[in-house]
Amino acid sequence: MTKREKIISCIQEGRGVLGIEFGSTRIKAVLIDENHNPIAAGDHEWENRLENGVWTYRLEEIWEGLQDSYDKLAEDVKNTYQIQLTRLGAIGFSGMMHGYMAFDREEKLLVPFRTWRNTMTEEAAAVLSECFAFNIPQRWSIAHLYQAILKGEEHVEKIDYLSTLAGYIHWKLTGQRVVGIGEASGMFPIDSATGDYDAEMMQKFDALVADKGFPWKLREILPKVLRAGEMAGALTKEGARLLDRSGCLQPGVPLCPPEGDAGTGMTATKSVEKRTGNVSAGTSVFAMIVLEKPLSAMxxxxxxxxxxxxxxxxxxxxxxxxxxxxxxxxxxxxFAECFDIKADKNTLFSTLYQKAMEGDKDCGGMIACNYYSGEPVTGLEEGRPMFLRRPDSHLGLANFMRSHLYASLATLKIGLDILLKEEDVKIDSITGHGGLFKTKGVGQSILAAAMNAPISVMETAGEGGAWGMALLAAYMLSKKDGQSLGDYLDSRVFAERKSETMEPDPADVAGFETYTKQYQACLAAEKAAVQAF
Structure with missing residues (x-):
């Protein structure tokens, strides 16, 4: 049987596994075969909007995006293999972590979806962090809930279910109010010993709001926590129609626990074992380091x-x-179009990224502050994108592009320095993935400079979180009894997949250090700009 025939048989017999991830700017669907190779894909571009001071997506945009990405995947299957996609072996959904989606008993959304990008919960995050002796970031679901309580928002007493984007979609397609443990850990602190929400902190929260007289306790409105590999329900008839507008997809497909983009990033880069880590760089950027021991301080x-x-x-x-x-x-x-030059998008990015590598190691006196929105790591509630340069700066395209690439990772470096320099966290491997790493060698070398550590990029880096989500669904479907996620990824997924590792250039490391110090100094100007307009 040829490779093509094997793929067709896999699809026809319903052994293909689907992963769909809702990113900040793109919803991507990836279908994989039994060897975990992508065999079809579809995507949908979207963008969050700032409405009444809140970064949000509308419900109709969520469902239009989901259906469009699935339609395109099904069309890809039909065009490539001349068959109709009607059956699946398993499905997994992922989305941007954190945020706030609150529903009443009639399953009505009580307030517009508040995404991770909002920085409106500073007061709540500070109070909860002190109460729990545990850092609660502004974007976490519990911070949004408590901020709404502090503001006296009327909808709070009507809450019947509080979820994330991935949890919401999973709920609508299966009827199950569950999330994966990685996703849950961005809603409320997790006790790793029990694999559930931290019971003591939950009691503290309920006591904190007891005088409000709400008709709910926190546990009652949060989704159930599941670990990778557990069954999380099945696609209902209604869910099948929500996903596939053509009505061809059969219900009954098992679903794995919905996960956040951080969890799918760890999975897609084989970074789930201790002393491993990954950096996901796109609209936002985050680094995940699996710890071998607790940190010494909050x-x-x-x-x-x-x-x-x-x-x-x-x-x-x-x-x-x-x-x-x-x-x-x-x-x-x-600018190019003004001269009747139609540049391919990928070629344009690649050319400009490569040009950046010709720039000065410290960007020659240029600083880009890339804050579209607030940035809690550096204490900014709002953002104002800015570009600054000294009068004696070496103005040119290479330095300009290099300064923006450095800026993309500068705030991440500020946070990572705490782990690597203050906490002395040990890391055996770091893998990069996401849009920043599509141009070979560029994002990889800059991240190596930022972390002063070797950085690997896998040949599957471009597949991203949707592929990682499909892997989690495949793990649920075909793991051996007692097989850990790490062992499954090592033995079944990545055993023969290639990666390239780049060592840091000492000159790049020194240049990035200089740039970061200047970047931090220029944050005073960023704060002033926020106040000015």
Missing amino acids: HREIDMVTTPAGDPVAMVHCNNCTSDLNAWVGLFAE
Whole structure:
């Protein structure tokens, strides 16, 4: 049987596994075969909007995006293999972590979806962090809930279910109010010993709001926590129609626990074991380091979450990464069109990224502040993208692009320095993935400079979180009894997959250190800009 015939048989017999991830700018669906190789894909571009001071996506945009990405995947199957996609072996959904989606008993959304990008919960995050003696970031679901309580928002007493984007989609397609443990760890702190929400902290929260007289306790409105590999329900008839507008997809497909983009990133880069880590760089950027021992102190810049299997992870999450960089590339594309030059998007990015490698190691006196939104790591509630340069700076395209690439990782470096320099966290391997690493060698070398550590990029780096989510669904479907997620990835998925590792260039490391110091100094100007307009 040829490779093509094997794929067709896999699809026809319903052994293909589907992963769908809702990213900040793209919803991607990936279908994999029994060897975990992508065999079809579909995607849908979308963008969050700032409405009444809240970064959000509308419900109709969520469902239109899901259906469009699935339609395109099914069309890819039909065009490539001349067959209709009607059966699946398993499905997994992933989305941007954190945020706030609150529903009443009639399953009505009580307030517009508040995404991870919002920085409106500073007061709540501070109070809860002190109460729990545990860092609660602003974007976590519990911070949004408590901020709504502090503001006296009327909808709070009506809450029947509080979920994330991935949890919401999973609920609507299966009827199950569950999330994966990695996703849950971005809603409320997890006790890694029990694999559930921290009971003591939950009691403290209920006591904190007891005088409000709400008709619910916190546990009653949060989704159930499941570990990777557990069954999380099946696709209902209604769910099948929500996913596939054509009505061809059969219900009954088993679903794995929905996970956040951090969990799928760890899975897609085989970074779920102790002393491993990964950096996901796109609209936002975050680093995940699986710890071998607890940190010595609480750091407000460091989030404590878990792997999809429930192991403790130190996370540095930055709201801003490539949005400003992408905007400038868009400006260059518009400039080119003025001269009737239609530049391919991928070629334009690749050319400009490569040009950046010709720039000065410290960017020659240029600083880009890439804050589209607030940045809790550096204490900014709002963002104002800015570009600054000294009068004696070496103005040129190479330095300009290099400064924006450095800016994409500068805030991440500030947070990582706490782990690597203050906490002396040991890391055996770091893997990069996401849009920043698509141009070979560029994002990889800059991350190596930022961390002063070897960085690997796998040949599957471009597949991203949707592929990682499909792997989690495949693990649920075909793991051996007692087989850990790490062992499954090692033996079944990555045993023969290639990666390239790049060592840091000492000159790049020194240049990035200089740039970061200047970047931090220029944050005073960023704060002033926020106050000014």
